[in-house]
Amino acid sequence: MTVSFATPLRAVEQLDVTADTLTARLYIDPEHPILRGHFPGLPLYPGVFIVETLCQAMAQAFPTQSRLLSVRSLRLTAPLHGGDELTLTVKLTPLDGGWNARGTGRRRDGAAAASIWAVFGGA
């Protein structure tokens, strides 16, 4: 997907949306300039970019309700290396005209890499 706002990288390649679930997938490109700087010789998807992946998924699924208001909790439990693939599955519940989003990010091997709980409001 392409994004029309400021972003460090394309953080969602494929997005599936059902009634209350988003599933975002991303191949972690080890050659991306961001990963060359994070870190030289050890390309890792920056943990905080789980927030970026979630924001881009929300922007595509709910363009008018995708303003990030808060990250209630973010936990990073395993590194995402260049060459791996991130699958972020997010459950949504309505909240004050926006969304409560709780999700888990997994690597290609199924290991949990991250959990996130964030709140989005009207753009």
Next chain:
Amino acid sequence: MDIAKVQAALPQRHPLLLVDRVLNMEPGRSIETIKAVTASDPCYADVPVGAEIGAYAYPVSLLIESFGQSAALLWLGDEAAADGSVLLFLGAREYRVEGRAYPGDVVRHVVHLEQVVADTAFATGESWVGDTRIAHIGSLMAARRPKDAVGTTSNEEDRHVRT
């Protein structure tokens, strides 16, 4: 601390080196840093002509990363990258977005070190643009790990080589 010292101290490199200058630091307690946002930052490369101003809001992911790098400078001083170590973000709690930064703004991070347990640090603080607070950070956790310890175990090819 100028950018030469900041770059020497942190393991992150362009375009993810997100602290421009340290304004002041009370070692082990607090630090104040700045990150200048400009339209030539790589994150603006694909914003289309005709986009509304909101499209130019500096990404929150980069704001958090910039705050985290400031915390690392406070925690580890000029030794954050010592021995080829890398810094891993472990998590955050109650990060509140209260405003936005745009090209031309100078973001000022005020970071307080709450606790250090072994190789893990906990920080709290705020991010400002001028007199406007744009973020409140309840808690942020980061760890320093030797590069070798982070390994490449999530890589499919590596796994095959091992088995």
